[in-house]
Amino acid sequence: MEQKCSAVIIGVGPEQGLGASLAVYFAAKGLHVFIAGRSEDKLHKVADTIREAGGTVTTVIADATVERDVAHLFKMSQLEGYRIDIAAYNVDSNIPSPLLDTNTETFINLWQQNCLGAFFFGKEAVKVMKAQHQGTLFFTGATASLRAKPPFTAFATAKAGLRALAQGMAREFSPQGIHVVHTIIDGVIDGDRAKNQFPDYVKAKGKDGLLQLEAIAETYWAIHQQHPSAWTHELDLRPFKEPF
Numbered sequence: 001m002e003q004k005c006s007a008v009i010i011g012v013g014p015e016q017g018l019g020a021s022l023a024v025y026f027a028a029k030g031l032h033v034f035i036a037g038r039s040e041d042k043l044h045k046v047a048d049t050i051r052e053a054g055g056t057v058t059t060v061i062a063d064a065t066v067e068r069d070v071a072h073l074f075k076m077s078q079l080e081g082y083r084i085d086i087a088a089y090n091v092d093s094n095i096p097s098p099l100l101d102t103n104t105e106t107f108i109n110l111w112q113q114n115c116l117g118a119f120f121f122g123k124e125a126v127k128v129m130k131a132q133h134q135g136t137l138f139f140t141g142a143t144a145s146l147r148a149k150p151p152f153t154a155f156a157t158a159k160a161g162l163r164a165l166a167q168g169m170a171r172e173f174s175p176q177g178i179h180v181v182h183t184i185i186d187g188v189i190d191g192d193r194a195k196n197q198f199p200d201y202v203k204a205k206g207k208d209g210l211l212q213l214e215a216i217a218e219t220y221w222a223i224h225q226q227h228p229s230a231w232t233h234e235l236d237l238r239p240f241k242e243p244f
Contacts, residue, residue: 006082008073010036010064010121011090011140012046014146014192018185018216019090020046025217027055032082036062036073048192064091064117075126087125088138089118096151111123114158115165121153122169123192126178133177136224139166163234170233181223184236186244187211 002063007026012035020042023033035057037043050057060076062069077084081112093113094210095106118139129135145163148156163182170180188194190210193204202210216237223232238244 003083004032004081005030005075006034007033007086007088007236008034008036008084008125009086009088009090010062010070010073010117011088011092013039013042013047015042015049016192016195016213017191018092018191018213019088020049021191021213021217022088022090022220023040023057024050024053024055024149025214025221026086027057029221031085032056032058032080034058034060034073034077034082036060036064036069038063039064057238064089064121065112067120070117070120070124073140074128081133084128084135086136086138086220087121087129088140088220089121090138090140091117092140092142094144094152094155097154098151099153101104101151102154105154107157110154111158111161114155116159118162118165122165122174122180123150126169126173129178130173130176135177136179136181137169138181138183138220138223139163141182143184143186145182145184149223167233174231174233179224179226179231181232182234183220184224184234185211185216186236189240191215205239206241209239211237211239216217 009019009023009077027033047057047059049234060073062073091113125137142159144156147161166182
């Protein structure tokens with residue numbers, strides 16, 4: 001009997017956010033989705049959207065920076081008898097802070113959320129995917145993955161670490177059938193987070209200057225479907241009007 005297909009996504013927050021959009025898109029493609037995040041209310045809203053569209057979903061309360069939470073997330077998928085086709089680490093915490101104003105706690109928290117949690121998640125995903133001899137593992141990066149710019153030096157340090165983690169895992173586990181992908185979101189996503197944090201900037205950019213959530217999800221899916229003879233490890237996504 002063929003195993004049921006699934007996707008595991010951590011960092012699922014508001015309905016108009018990348019984690020939620022990935023979950024909705026993958027569910028529409030027929031995968032059972034395990035969605036994880038710290039807010040039970042937000043997870044339930046996303047789950048309701050998926051079920052209303054005919055998809056199936058399991059919600060798991062999890063903090064990406066807590067190793068036992070991440071291990072429990074993957075244990076849930078195995079207990080329910082699913083093969084993990086896609087695992088996506090979508091935690092993206094950012095705090096603007098000039099270097100001399102950045103305290104140790106802020107620096108550590110940014111590293112834990114953007115890098116250490118990805119280490120926990122990547123290890124658990126690989127354990128399952130090695131046994132399957134297949135699977136796609138996504139790490140969502142940012143412009144800061146490639147360059148540091150004040151007042152985001154601490155954030156960039158963490159994102160650069162995430163990129164190095166993804167690169168090392170790709171080289172180690174690609175020969176075992178695991179497709180490790182680092183996606184650089186080089187621009188602002190048209191979602192709730194940006195609209196709440198810097199509404200004036202979002203308004204100035206206009207719709208054509210923002211990354212659309214479903215378009216990003218569509219790209220993730222296309223990468224997942226690549227033939228192993230022509231895998232993409234790293235790619236950058238930006239609006240056509242974004243200067244770079």
